[in-house]
Amino acid sequence: MNNQKQKGFTLIEIMVAVVVSLILLSGVIQIFMSTKQTYKFGEALSRMQETGRFAIDMLTRDIRMAGYQGCADLSTIPANIIANNPPVVSFGSEAIGGWEYTGSWTPASPAQPAAITSLVKANTDVITIKHASATGMQLTGNLLVENANIQVTSNTIGAVANDVLFISDCTTADIFRATSVSSGGTVTIAHASSSNTSNNLSKAYGTEAKVYAFNDSVYFVGPTNRTNRQGQNVFALFRRNGSGTIDELVEGVENMQILYGDRADNGNIRYVPANDVTLNMTRVVSIRIALLVHSIEPVNNTVDNTIYNVAGTNIGVSGTVTHASDKRIRRVFVTTIKLRNRR
Incomplete structure (x- = not known):
């Protein structure tokens, strides 16, 4: 009897x-999905950290300038205000302003922050900063x-008619x-x-004087729509300038909380929110800002139920x-900023 040699694979071998x-394909797919998720998480985290650093850096640079009036020392030389409808009544005391917004303003808000009432996210803080360019x-x-009339070599600050401007030297400011x-x-x-209460400046300035733009900015968190x-x-961090122009600075900022460093007569500094009835803004020498930043897309595997401490x-x-109940990742960015023009 002749045995024929078997050719090919049996059904069992094929099934095996x-x-x-x-099994191998499933493993490859799982590795691919895991790698993809890790990449998305890392990309979102990197972008979120960039958002936090950028926002903190921008706020820091502007807050440090609060009260700047050129060579004139804010602590000893009060600016003489002759502009009609001035942005400040007392520049020295109004260089920094802060509010808690809960659907209403605390303390009561002047015109500049009040103009953004419909744009501000509830339960966030708002800060105004005023200084010469x-x-x-x-x-x-x-x-x-x-x-x-004042004559300058070139209009490097882009001044136009009706702008509020500074002129100052080391002894006087208007x-x-x-x-x-x-x-x-x-x-x-x-x-x-x-356009002024008088056309007379404090003095006849000399060539040592400079003319500056008057910068008046309010920073707040709101929806981007x-x-x-x-x-x-x-959500995003926004800035409104004195002329009413609103710019979105960076997206992903969900909340901003601010504490004000109020220096007592004995030199001790306590940090309190804007709605603290004992806060004296004229004694504020530093600002502590905390931002809660979220990723744009949900990249967590689980819902974020974390309670974040944002400046207290x-x-x-x-x-x-509150923050949204979702799978977006969040981080808190905090910095304390010294006001260089307050002593």
Whole structure:
């Protein structure tokens, strides 16, 4: 009897091979999905950290400038204000302002923050910062009299008619409103009484004086009116300037809490929120800012139920101040900033 040699694979061998292949394929898919999830998490974390650093850096640079009025020392030289409808009544005491917004303002809000009431996220803090611009325009010649027009070499700050401007040297400072700003060649800035309580500055300034822009900014957290791919709201840090222009600075900032370093007569500094009735803003020498930053997309495997301590305010998925109950990752960024122009 002749035995024929078996050729090919038996059904059992094929089934075993298929099962082994499926097991291997499943492992490959799991590795791929795990790697993809790890990549998404790492990318979201990196972007979130970049958001936090950028926001803190921007706030730090502006807050440090609060009260700056050129060479004139804020602690010994009060700015003389002649501008009509001035942005401040007393520049020294109003260089920093802070509010708690819970649907209403605490303390009561002046015009600048009140203008953003419909834009601010409830249970977040708002801060205003006022200072002269970092760079100024040098006078080309001495003013012969106090009401003379001001001449500068070039309009490097982009001043236009009706702008509020500073002029200062190391002994005197004035805040006025420009009634006209010429273009081309030597720039002439007029400060007539039509836009000022008087056309007289404190003195006839010399060539050592400079003209600065008056920077008036309010920072707040609000909705972007955008959502992520899951339809979840995206929040951002915003800035409104004195002319009413609002800029979105960086997305992903969900909450901002601020404490003010109020220095007592004995030199001790206590950090309190803006709604503390004993807070004296004229004694504030430092600011502590904390930002709760979220990733744009949900990259966690589980819902974030963490309670975050944001400058003394607990923020969780329930309570007075909350964050969304979702799978986005969150981090708190904190810094304390010294006011360089307060002593």
